[in-house]
Amino acid sequence: MSLRKALMAATILSLPLAAQAxxxxxxxxxxxxxxxxxxxxxxxxxxxxxxxxxxxxxxxxxxxxxxxxxxxxxxxxxxxxxxxxxxxxxxxxxxxxxxxxxxxxxxxxxxxxxxxxxxxxxxxxxxxxxxxxxxxxxxxxxxxxxxxxxxxxxxxxxxxxxxxxxxxxxxxxxxxxxxxxxxxxxxxxxxxxxxxxxxxxxxxxxxxxxxxxxxxxxxxxxxxxxxxxxxxxxxxxxxxxxxxxxxFNTPTPPPPPVGPVVAPQAVARTYLVFFDWDRYNLTDRARQIIAEAAQNARSTGSTRIEVAGHADRSGTPQYNMGLSRRRADAVAAELVRNGVQRSEITVEAFGESRPLVPTADGVREPQNRRVEIVLR
CATH class of the missing domain: 2.40.160.20 (Porin)
Incomplete structure (x- = not known):
């Protein structure tokens, strides 16, 4: 037991006696x-x-x-x-x-x-x-x-x-x-x-x-x-x-010290779904992430979900724009399949213009092949 914990325990045990005496x-x-x-x-x-x-x-x-x-x-x-x-x-x-x-x-x-x-x-x-x-x-x-x-x-x-x-x-x-x-x-x-x-x-x-x-x-x-x-x-x-x-003037015993309040774990508001190179189909892990986002959207009362598709710089900008759009649409469809209303979802495609990891042209960076889900 640490010295700090020992002192705290001794203080708690002594409080009733201190109040009564x-x-x-x-x-x-x-x-x-x-x-x-x-x-x-x-x-x-x-x-x-x-x-x-x-x-x-x-x-x-x-x-x-x-x-x-x-x-x-x-x-x-x-x-x-x-x-x-x-x-x-x-x-x-x-x-x-x-x-x-x-x-x-x-x-x-x-x-x-x-x-x-x-x-x-x-x-x-x-x-x-x-x-x-x-x-x-x-x-x-x-x-x-x-x-x-x-x-x-x-x-x-x-x-x-x-x-x-x-x-x-x-x-x-x-x-x-x-x-x-x-x-x-x-x-x-x-x-x-x-x-x-x-x-x-x-x-x-x-x-x-x-x-x-x-x-x-x-x-x-x-x-x-x-x-x-x-x-x-x-x-x-x-x-x-x-x-x-x-x-008449005896103070009432103080209540026992309340332990530190553990704040509930904050619900994630942003989710990242990653894709294989030149693919827009969803992996099993991607479906798990999307299902979690859909569940948290309902529990937190989110009224708008932003879905943004991205691509790496291994293709032409025009091709990457279309690929990022197909990836975003795939994620939006999976959200709907998990109970989210389509009217609550906004879909955007950014191609290779917003890399998570800046790279030179033509580099196949896995973290840039993604869709970002943001709960609002």
């Missing part, structure tokens, strides 16, 4: 959803010690455990065409509270949820990985980090301690938030600009503080608030999400 340039939107896990939080309840003693609670420790929950994100961003992206993101996460252990005793959660929601500003970088498999959709790894503001809501989080002690947290607190992201994008060749994403997200906030009540519950179910205080929680979220991202 284009870095994001301009506006894009994205979204995703998945599972969210909140790390257990160990802190203290800032409560009145006399209340704890009254209820028989050993200390003011608090530990929260959460069930596996869910979360979702939606974003709009801008790519700079070099792998760097910035975006604004809104997110929401929700987890049921599995257990509130407080006051040195194992509590039992009666109910409640923790919700985390807010807005973040993120910076990403997409890595361009080489691919050695033609037509294989590349995977684009990316990493990102962001900062923003998140509200953390404890929705009627309630723990029971002994027969008549309750701890209730029902409050919302906003805090500075930060996150780290690592993911993979899988471009979808059928829709330029659309990618499937799979990513891990860590989201943390500064420790939110919540209004907290310690209540006693009477036998008839009546609750009495014994203490109000603040409880500080840690808030660390781990999310695994699947989603879609669409970049």
């Amino acid at each position: 284009q870095p994001i340039t301009g506006l894009y939107v994205g979204g995703g959803a998945g599972a969210n896990w909140v790390q257990s939080s160990t802190n203290n309840v800032d409560s009145d010690s006399s209340v704890r003693v009254r209820l028989g609670l050993p200390n003011d420790s608090l530990k929260a455990k959460y069930e596996l929950g869910w979360g979702g994100v939606a974003s709009i961003g801008w790519g700079f065409g070099n792998g760097l992206r910035i975006e604004a993101e809104g997110s929401y996460r929700e987890n049921d509270i599995d257990q509130l252990s407080a006051f040195g005793t194992r509590g039992y959660s009666i109910g409640g949820k923790q919700r985390t929601y807010g807005a973040m500003g993120n910076v990403f970088y997409d890595f361009a990985l080489p691919s050695f498999i033609p037509q294989f959709t590349p995977v684009v790894p990316y990493i990102g980090a962001g900062v923003g503001y998140q509200w953390v809501q404890m929705d009627n989080a309630t723990g029971r301690y002994g027969p008549n002690a309750r701890l209730v947290i029902d409050d919302t607190n906003g805090q500075f938030a930060y996150q780290g992201i690592a993911g993979l994008a899988f471009p979808i060749p059928a829709v330029p600009g659309l990618s499937f994403t799979a990513e891990y997200r860590f989201l943390g906030t500064l420790s939110p503080q919540f209004d907290t009540e310690i209540q006693s519950v009477a036998a008839n179910g009546t609750r009495t608030v014994l203490s109000r205080s603040k409880t500080e929680f840690d808030n660390y979220n781990h999310s695994a999400m699947l989603g879609l991202r669409y970049a």
